[in-house]
Every structure is written in structure tokens, then in C-alpha cells.
Amino acid sequence: MPGAIYAEGLVKAFGDVRALDGVDLDVPESTVLGLLGPNGAGKTTAVRVLTTLLRPDAGKAVVAGTDVLKNPTAVRRSIGLSGQFAAVDEYLTGRENLQMVGQLYQMSGRDAKKRAKELLERFHLADAADRTAKTYSGGMRRRLDLAAALVVSPPVMFMDEPTTGLDPRNRQQLWEVVEELVAGGTTVLLTTQYLDEADRLAHDIAVVDHGRVIARGTSDQLKAQTGGERVEVVVHEREHIPTAREILESHALRGAGRESCTVEEHTRKLTVPVTGGAKLLAEVIRELDTRGVEIDDIGLRRPTLDDVFISLTGHAAEGETGQATDTDDQPGTGTDASRDAAQRKEATK
Amino acid sequence: MSATAQAAPAGTAPKGRGGIVQSVTDSLVIAKRNLIRMVRIPEVVIFGLIQPIMFVVLFSYVFGGSIKVPGSGTDAASYREFLMAGIFAQTVTFATAGAGAGIAEDMHKGLIDRFRSLPMARGAVLTGRTLADLVQTTLTLVVLAVVAALVGWSAHDGIPKALAGFGLLLLLGYAFTWIGALIGLSVRTPEAATSGGLVWLFPLTFISVAFVPSQNMPGFLQHLAEWNPFSATVVAARELFGNLPPGYPVPDAWPMQHPVWASLIWSAAIIAVFRTLAVRRYRNATA
Numbered sequence: 001m002p003g004a005i006y007a008e009g010l011v012k013a014f015g016d017v018r019a020l021d022g023v024d025l026d027v028p029e030s031t032v033l034g035l036l037g038p039n040g041a042g043k044t045t046a047v048r049v050l051t052t053l054l055r056p057d058a059g060k061a062v063v064a065g066t067d068v069l070k071n072p073t074a075v076r077r078s079i080g081l082s083g084q085f086a087a088v089d090e091y092l093t094g095r096e097n098l099q100m101v102g103q104l105y106q107m108s109g110r111d112a113k114k115r116a117k118e119l120l121e122r123f124h125l126a127d128a129a130d131r132t133a134k135t136y137s138g139g140m141r142r143r144l145d146l147a148a149a150l151v152v153s154p155p156v157m158f159m160d161e162p163t164t165g166l167d168p169r170n171r172q173q174l175w176e177v178v179e180e181l182v183a184g185g186t187t188v189l190l191t192t193q194y195l196d197e198a199d200r201l202a203h204d205i206a207v208v209d210h211g212r213v214i215a216r217g218t219s220d221q222l223k224a225q226t227g228g229e230r231v232e233v234v235v236h237e238r239e240h241i242p243t244a245r246e247i248l249e250s251h252a253l254r255g256a257g258r259e260s261c262t263v264e265e266h267t268r269k270l271t272v273p274v275t276g277g278a279k280l281l282a283e284v285i286r287e288l289d290t291r292g293v294e295i296d297d298i299g300l301r302r303p304t305l306d307d308v309f310i311s312l313t314g315h316a317a318e319g320e321t322g323q324a325t326d327t328d329d330q331p332g333t334g335t336d337a338s339r340d341a342a343q344r345k346e347a348t349k
Numbered sequence: 350m351s352a353t354a355q356a357a358p359a360g361t362a363p364k365g366r367g368g369i370v371q372s373v374t375d376s377l378v379i380a381k382r383n384l385i386r387m388v389r390i391p392e393v394v395i396f397g398l399i400q401p402i403m404f405v406v407l408f409s410y411v412f413g414g415s416i417k418v419p420g421s422g423t424d425a426a427s428y429r430e431f432l433m434a435g436i437f438a439q440t441v442t443f444a445t446a447g448a449g450a451g452i453a454e455d456m457h458k459g460l461i462d463r464f465r466s467l468p469m470a471r472g473a474v475l476t477g478r479t480l481a482d483l484v485q486t487t488l489t490l491v492v493l494a495v496v497a498a499l500v501g502w503s504a505h506d507g508i509p510k511a512l513a514g515f516g517l518l519l520l521l522g523y524a525f526t527w528i529g530a531l532i533g534l535s536v537r538t539p540e541a542a543t544s545g546g547l548v549w550l551f552p553l554t555f556i557s558v559a560f561v562p563s564q565n566m567p568g569f570l571q572h573l574a575e576w577n578p579f580s581a582t583v584v585a586a587r588e589l590f591g592n593l594p595p596g597y598p599v600p601d602a603w604p605m606q607h608p609v610w611a612s613l614i615w616s617a618a619i620i621a622v623f624r625t626l627a628v629r630r631y632r633n634a635t636a
Contacts, residue, residue, distance in 0.1 A: 076468040087459035
């Protein structure tokens with residue numbers, strides 16, 4: 001029995017670029033799959049195929065039990081899509097936007113009205129309900145966009161970089177909404193380039209790069225795959241590096257060998273893979289102390305998804321510094337065009 | 350967005366009524382959206398009015414005295430009679446650019462993606478837009494007719510015929526908004542849609558019998574002008590308004606001899622072709 005979202009061998013080429021190069025996905029009901037990857041990895045293309053916006057060159061996709069290619073209309077009845085841009089009509093009020101979407105989901109005028117009211121309250125937009133979306137801040141627009149995606153409470157939700165450009169508070173709120181949805185039985189596929197977002201929300205993570213899924217698993221599994229814990233030491237004097245190195249290598253993970261300790265000369269930082277946790281850390285500190293190595297800093301580091309990402313793709317996730325540029329309570333009208341343009345540029349890279 | 354808010358149970362959208370009924374209701378929802386926008390951005394409508402009014406005044410008073418319409422007197426008043434159907438027709442076709450720019454903007458802002466992910470009728474986004482534009486064009490035409498009456502234009506063959514003339518003009522305008530829709534879906538930015546939507550309208554409206562008779566054009570242009578779909582509607586409207594001078598030599602080309610039929614056929618053909626192309630383009634749109 002395939003999950004709520006299932007894809008097999010999806011291929012989509014744009015000219016010479018293979019945006020999707022054989023993507024397989026399987027998302028069990030009521031879980032979140034995080035599609036993690038840098039810009040241009042194929043995340044958005046995958047979402048566009050699964051939401052019936054784009055026909056793949058090859059492959060198969062089933063969403064909410066319906067074949068995406070054979071019966072796109074039925075799929076559209078069961079999905080909600082919240083994109084990278086707040087896709088709302090800025091000259092309509094929040095209420096009018098939601099009512100319109102409701103009616104286009106084939107709800108009756110009365111039901112659409114009722115649902116719009118509920119959603120406006122739920123997303124803290126009731127006070128702004130009858131103002132045009134043009135007057136909304138970036139965060140408010142994004143909330144309205146999300147509300148529009150939830151008009152029919154679809155069993156399957158697609159969120160394409162839902163928090164790109166949101167400030168930390170709005171991000172946090174959005175995460176809470178996703179968690180609520182999943183608790184209520186919704187299946188969510190979300191794309192992100194933020195590793196902490198995938199770590200926090202996703203039950204499963206698929207790392208994509210160059211149109212392929214290059215790793216998948218839970219956050220813990222992926223971290224374990226990259227390697228376990230490491231001890232990181234920053235020594236006070238450069239001449240203590242060889243001694244510290246000797247000590248660290250004697251505690252290195254079995255099989256890691258003599259070359260296992262990496263040294264950054266200019267920062268006087270040494271790193272070595274270990275097992276044994278805090279107990280081992282205490283031992284290392286004692287030994288360093290006994291041999292007279294003065295240290296500025298020492299710590300036990302568990303791998304982050306960042307490390308996973310770098311070890312898998314050979315490059316860091318882009319865009320990590322691009323977040324949190326938008327603030328909630330300033331109307332976004334002035335900066336909007338430039339921000340949209342910037343995001344669009346990013347998206348089409 | 351609060352933790353206390355009840356997560357709504359997952360459900361699916363109701364099954365659409367399907368077919369024609371759903372196409373109509375979805376189109377009306379979209380048309381309503383575009384009409385609300387029109388009311389909230391009135392400058393679009395106002396600027397849409399200024400240009401044709403300027404044309405009425407410029408052509409009537411600047412060129413009017415110098416252009417002689419065959420078969421009529423030499424006074425400016427007779428040229429004004431002759432001219433008005435041409436200005437009306439030009440005005441309705443300029444709605445094309447508005448439709449194109451609007452649709453290109455929707456693509457750019459991601460709204461088309463949202464619509465395409467909804468279980469709505471395929472052509473409704475475009476049909477709704479073209480219907481809203483038809484409403485705007487109608488308003489523009491009413492205002493323009495009043496201005497035309499103020500400078501001395503009138504229809505001489507009764508109200509039913511005059512309404513039929515306006516009907517043909519609006520049909521032509523509606524047909525042209527589908528060309529605009531296709532342009533809007535084919536370009537990358539709203540700005541490109543505006544200029545792309547206008548640039549071809551100038552030769553189309555000027556190589557026609559809208560402003561001057563075709564008799565004095567070089568042979569090649571004369572044929573183009575007489576077979577131009579735009580000319581057919583202009584002559585049809587002129588005939589229905591009773592604005593053709595009694596001695597006006599009607600060219601031999603079939604559309605000039607049967608302008609009402611030619612106008613209907615041209616408009617229907619344009620809608621059939623460009624609606625099909627635009628809806629196909631919409632379905633494959635990748636904003």
C-alpha cells in the first residue's frame with residue numbers, strides 16, 4: 001500500500017538540465033517528508049509535478065490514492081499548495097481571497113464564506129479580514145496564503161519553502177501550524193533549504209541534489225550515516241597542538257586510525273571522531289590537564305543536518321543566511337516587488 | 350496559528366458539478382475577482398478612457414478638415430461621422446493589452462499556479478478575465494459614445510441597428526482579449542505583455558478603413574485593409590449606424606460588401622483559434 005504521496009522514477013528535463021533525474025518518494029499518511037536541498041536541486045520541480053502543475057517526462061506519481069497523470073482533477077480536490085510566494089490577490093481583501101479559493105474548490109458560496117471566517121480567525125487575520133492584502137505585512141500575506149491552501153482541509157499538503165523570507169516568530173508559528181495539521185491526520189511534503197526546519201518538522205528527510213534523492217531517512221539516521229560524535233578542542237598555544245593531537249588520537253573511534261584527527265592550524269582547533277560521550281570527554285580533559293595543555297574551549301559535538309548535507313553533497317546548503325529578512329509588522333508594500341523579484345530569481349536558478 | 354486552535358479534520362473538496370455549469374460558475378467567480386480589482390484600481394479604467402477621447406478630438410479637429418471621404422461633402426462634420434466607428438473599434442481592440450498584462454501579472458505573482466492547483470474548470474481563469482474585460486470595454490464604449498455625440502456624431506438608423514453595431518464592436522473586442530490572453534501567457538513579464546499587446550495593434554488598426562478609405566492606398570495595402578478583420582467590423586458598424594455617406598464607393602472585396610457577416614465570422618474565428626491556443630498554453634504554463 002503506497003503512502004499518501006508516492007512517486008517513482010520522476011524525470012523532468014528543461015533543455016539540457018535534468019531538474020528531476022529519477023526521483024522516488026513515499027510518504028506515509030499523517031507524516032511530514034522534508035525535501036531538503038540547495039537551490040536548483042529540483043525541489044520545486046518535484047512539488048510542481050506532484051501538484052499537477054507540470055507533467056513529468058517519465059515516471060509515476062500517486063497522491064491521496066489518485067494517479068496524478070491520469071486524474072489530475074481528482075488530485076486537485078485533495079491537495080493544498082502553499083508556494084514560495086504568497087499567491088494571493090493583493091487587491092482583494094483577505095476574506096475575498098479565501099472565499100474565492102473556496103468557491104473554486106467548488107464549495108457553495110455560503111460554505112466558502114463560513115470557512116473563510118474560520119480560517120481568518122485561526123490565522124489571526126480577523127482584524128485585517130476586510131482590508132486588501134496589499135496592506136498586509138509579509139508575514140500576514142504568508143499566513144493568508146497558507147489559509148488559502150487549507151480551505152478544504154486537504155488530506156495532503158504541499159509547502160514549497162514555506163518559511164523562506166519569514167522572521168523567526170512567523171517561522172515558529174508556521175511550524176506550529178504544520179504540527180497541528182499532521183496531528184489532525186494531514187500528510188505534508190515540505191521543501192526547505194533550512195536544515196533546522198527539516199530537523200524540527202520532518203519525520204523523514206529526503207536529501208535532493210541535481211534532481212536525485214541522494215539520501216533518505218529520519219534525521220537521526222542521516223546523522224548516524226554521516227558519522228557519530230566528535231570531540232572538538234581549541235588549544236591556547238599553538239605549540240600544544242602536537243600533544244593534544246596525540247591525546248585525541250589515542251581516544252579516537254576504533255578503526256579511525258592515526259590520521260583521524262583534523263587540525264585547523266590558524267584557529268588551533270582539533271577535531272576527532274569518538275564514541276563514549278560525556279565520560280570520554282571527561283577523560284580527555286583530565287589527560288590534557290595532566291600533560292599541561294591549556295585549552296580555550298572543548299566540546300562534544302553531535303553531527304547536525306548541516307554536516308550531513310555537506311558530507312552528502314560536497315557543498316553547504318545555500319541560503320542559510322538569507323532567512324529572517326522580513327519583519328512581521330511593517331506593511332510589506334514598499335519592498336515587496338524587490339523581494340518577490342529576488343525570490344523569483346532564486347527559484348529559477 | 351495558536352496551539353489551541355483545533356486542527357480541522359482532513360477532507361476533500363466537493364466534487365465539482367463538472368461540464369458547462371462548472372465552467373460558467375468558475376468563470377463568474379474569476380470575473381468577479383477581476384471586476385473588484387477594476388473598482389479598486391480605477392486609474393486603469395480612467396487611462397483606458399483618456400486615449401480614445403483624445404483620438405476622437407485629435408482626429409475630428411486636427412485631421413478632420415483635411416480628409417475628404419469620397420461620396421460626401423468636404424466639411425469636417427462628415428469626416429467625424431465616418432471616423433467614429435473606427436475610433437470605437439480601435440478602442441475595443443486596445444482592451445487586448447490590458448488582458449495580456451493582467452494575466453502576465455497573475456503568472457508572475459504565482460496566482461496562476463494557485464489557480465492551476467485548484468479543482469476548477471480549465472478555461473475559467475481566462476474566460477473570467479476576458480468577461481471582466483468585456484464589462485470594462487462596454488463601459489468605455491458608453492462613455493466614448495457620449496463624447497462622440499457631443500462632437501456631433503449620431504446614429505441615423507434607429508436604436509436596434511445602433512445596438513447591433515455596438516454589439517459587433519464588443520464582440521470584436523472580446524475576440525481580441527483572447528489574443529491578449531495568449532500574449533500574456535507567452536511573455537515573461539507584465540511589462541512585456543503591455544508592449545507586446547500594443548505593438549501589433551497599430552499596423553492592424555491603421556492598415557484598415559477605420560480612419561481613411563482604402564481607395565487611395567497602394568494596391569497591396571488596399572487588399573490588406575479590405576480583408577483586415579478590423580475593417581470588417583468598422584464598416585459593419587458604420588453601416589448599422591448609418592454613417593456611410595450616400596455616394597460612398599464600397600470596395601469589391603467580399604468582406605466590404607458583406608461587412609456584418611464578415612465581422613461575425615472573423616470574430617468567431619478569432620475566438621475559436623485564440624481561445625484554444627490560450628487555454629492550451631494556460632494548462633502548460635510554467636511560471
